[in-house]
Amino acid sequence: MDADTLHITLANTSYKPILAQIFQRYHIPYTLLQDSRSSIIPHRFSALFSYYLKSDTDSLRNVLDCGVFHIEQLQKLKDYLDVFSCDIKEPFDHLQGITEQGHILDTVELTKLQKLEEDAEQVRRQVKELTDPLTQPDSLPALIQTVSTYVRESIAQDGSDTNILLHIETMLKELYPYINKKEDITFFLYFLDDISQSSAPSQRKGVIVSDLRQAPFCREHQFLLGCTQKDYPAFQTKKGIFDENYHAFISTYPTMEQRYQFYLEQISAQLYAAPHIYVSYPLGTYEGKGMEAALEIEEFVRKLLHDPKAKSSPYPLYGSYEPVSTNITLSPAMAEALFVRDGNIHGSISALERYVKCPFSYFLRYGLSLREPMKVGFPDSYAGTLSHYLLETFTEEYGKEYTRVAEEKIEEILMKEITVMQDVFPSLEKKLENVAQRILTSMTQTLSLLDEYEQHSLLSPYQSEKEFHYQIPLNEKVNLALKGYIDRIDTSDEFLCILDYKSSAKTLSQTNVFAALQLQLLTYAIVCSKEFQKRVLGAFYVSLKNENIPYTAGKLSRRKPVTHMPSSKEEYEEVRYKSHRLNGWVMDHEIQALDDNGTHIVGVTQNKEGAVKARKLYELSSIERYFTQMYQLIGNRILNGDIRCMPMEEACMFCSYYEICRFKGIYAEKTQLVEVEDDIYQQAKGSDEDA
Incomplete structure (x- = not known):
């Protein structure tokens, strides 16, 4: 079809910008008969x-x-x-x-x-x-x-x-x-x-685009788009003060039915304006709501289908579309110029986890150095930072007795930090007072839960916010240089364990670990085993959130007479402590040094003989070997310039760069980067489940 033989009539005028973009993209000449836009x-x-x-x-x-x-x-x-x-x-x-x-x-x-x-x-x-x-x-x-x-x-x-x-x-x-x-x-x-x-256009060229209010042009091909029940024929009734009831009292004014029939006769000219007529309507909106063709259009099409002279037929539409993915890559030379400094790809573990979730986001942040928007006010991440600081301060000053810090001391240190924030953000003074009260309550309860754990552990807090550096060779010229901070390391003469504070409950999933989505905690264990030359009992998450606990008020006895047995405070405390257990991976059979009664770590229990054992026992040396392979794989993908825009679903949820990529494709699936054998376990074979 030639552009000069086409006329498009829009039942829905909101299609105009979309059509204009399409015509401009493919360099098709067009004319909008009446272009109305806001100023x-x-x-x-x-x-x-x-x-x-x-x-x-x-x-x-x-x-x-x-x-x-x-x-x-x-x-x-x-x-x-x-x-x-x-x-x-x-x-x-x-x-x-x-x-x-x-x-x-x-x-x-x-x-x-x-x-x-x-x-x-x-x-x-x-x-x-x-x-x-x-x-x-x-x-x-x-x-x-x-x-x-x-x-x-x-x-x-x-x-x-x-x-x-x-x-x-x-x-x-x-x-x-x-x-x-x-x-x-x-x-x-x-x-x-x-x-x-x-x-209005000064001259007409190419495809003519109009709406139902404008008379059709005599061209060879006429397209009528958007013929839904909502937009066609779009007859306007009288509303407001002077509505149809008001006009019904005017004897010389045409009735609504008369005006409707006259209106239909006028716009029906669109259906007979050219030798070839194409009528279409959408099956749904962008929000997923279904749409149906206008009744008048259905009746018109039905008549044509039964008229052998009309030679009408359904227009062939695509039933399915192949997903299109755009692989964006850099040349190795460009990738090296952007990401390598002094023979190293510098970064944190969380930066590499970002790359796994979305390589394009990593490129924008660490390749182009596009800074994310400045944090405004007191975001939730600040509350986590403050809780980390409080625990760091208490463990450094009081050692293993940190859990018994007086509430007044907690409030004193907390309010000192909150006052600084109030000086910076004076408009948030009242909000920050509420935040301080919430953190004080949460920290007091967290310390009481950790106190129970400390009484059953032989280890003591050794270092907090421990800075580490860890290098992995990628090739003869480039290393992957990781830097970070370990929240807390507990030690004894023979053992150590890693504790990582989290603002909510978190599990260490084997699937996520070997998909390179949870690298931090186990990398900390690898680094500390090399530096301190102690046996690593395990690495665990510590939730700082007071979790919502489903708890029954009591039980009813089924035996007659039916009696109610209220739950005791001891039962509540047991459920409360159980919901706040440490969660992670155990790496030494002497785990009783960290939990002597098997009630403070998920997956660790005490049998009838009094022995404390872990359901799964992981081999740190095997984990280190797999982690080296994953880090090298990720590092070499960066060096090869792989910055494809194929994010995992959760990567876009809080991404600051979404307005740049505007990703609308199919999300990447979570896949393991390495094939994992049973050698990650010291003894009992396990399945791919959360520890």
């Missing part, structure tokens, strides 16, 4: 008048976002308001006097905030000078003149269409006699919402 100019008038009516932070953001002010580094002010949510009437200077950042904000983050404040303060002065005539106008005429001037100046800089500006200024002149007080401005804002920009 930024009414929004600028509305934002400025709204700020006059209510001079709050939200109204100011609307003014800054609408583009009416062309100020260098305006984004700095917007970023500052997003972080601190303050008023521009007062200077931005509260961060300049802060020298102590505590242990939640690091020095880099505080320095960034202080630099942002300096830049935002310069912009604030300019914006305040421009907005003062809006918040404190000499008169309503002066306000209207100021708003018109600001919008007109913005148009001169960004080249917007002036027709709508002239239309709005004419409206203001007509309405001016009726604007006598501040509240009257609100009435004018309703008119702005309905203003749109409409344009």
Whole structure:
């Protein structure tokens, strides 16, 4: 088909942007007979008048976002308001006097905030000078003149269409006699919402695109798109005050049925406007809701199918589509330039886990060094950081007696950190007080649970936040250089174990481990076994969350007479301790040194003879061999430039780069990177289940 022989009629005008994109992409000439689109100019008038009516932070953001002010580094002010949510009437200077950042904000983050404040303060002065005539106008005429001037100046800089500006200024002149007080401005804002920009083509070329309101062109091929029950024939009934019931009393006015039949006759011309007619409708929306063809269209098609002269037939549509995946790769030379420094690929274990989940995300973060958005306020990760710091402080100061720290001491250290955060984010003062109370309660309960564990362990806290470096050769020139911090190492004369604090309950899954999705905990065990030359009893997660515990209030005896037996406090405590057990992998048969009664570690029990044994006993040397293979495989994929955009499903959930890749394909499946044999167990063969 030639573009000059086609005419497309849209029952749903929202298809216009989609068609325009398709035609532009494939360089097909086209003409939109009537292109109606919203304009930024009414929004600028509305934002400025709204700020006059209510001079709050939200109204100011609307003014800054609408583009009416062309100020260098305006984004700095917007970023500052997003972080601190303050008023521009007062200077931005509260961060300049802060020298102590505590242990939640690091020095880099505080320095960034202080630099942002300096830049935002310069912009604030300019914006305040421009907005003062809006918040404190000499008169309503002066306000209207100021708003018109600001919008007109913005148009001169960004080249917007002036027709709508002239239309709005004419409206203001007509309405001016009726604007006598501040509240009257609100009435004018309703008119702005309905203003749109409409344009007609100066010449027609290629495919003609119109809607049901426009007469069809006599071309060889006529397409009628979007003929659903909702959009076709789209007859408009009278609504509002002057509805159909009102018009029924006007004897000379056509009835709704008469108008409907006349309307159908008019748009039916679309169905006979060309020798070849193509009618289509979608089966569903993008949200998955089903849609059906209009009854009028079904009747029209039914008649044609029974008319041998019409020679009508269903249009052949694709029944299925092959998934298309775009493999993005870099040349090895480019990959080396981006990722290798001084003969090493530097990074953390979590960075490599990110690569496994989504290579493209790793490329954006560590190849292009695209920084993720600054954390605003007090996100949940800060609560985890604070809990880590409290436990680190207590174990370093009190050793094995850390679980018996007085609540007053916990509150003292906690509030010192919270006060620093309140100085940085003064608008969050009340919220931070609530956060402090929640962390205090959680930490007190966590310490009471850990106290039970410490009484049955021969090991004592040895180091917290232990920095480690671990190198794995990838080839003759490049190594994989890992760096990180181990939350806690407990030791005795002969043994050690690794404890990793988590903000919620977490299991160490063999499937996830050898799919390279849980590398941290066992890598810590490998590193410590080499450095300390002690027998590693195991590596475990410690949940800092007070889990919700399903617990029955009591039991009913089935024997007559039926009696109720309430649950005891001892039974509740047993269930509570069981739900907060350590979870991980045991690597030495002398596990009773860490849990002498087999009640504090998942998978560890005490038999009738009093011996404490683990259900699974893992071999650390075998794990190290498999981990070396996985790390080398991941490192060589990075060196080969494999940055494909094929994320696993969970990778996109909290990804800051989703707006860049806009991934809409099929998620990658979780697969093991190495074939694992039974040599990962010291004795009892196990199945692929959580420990």
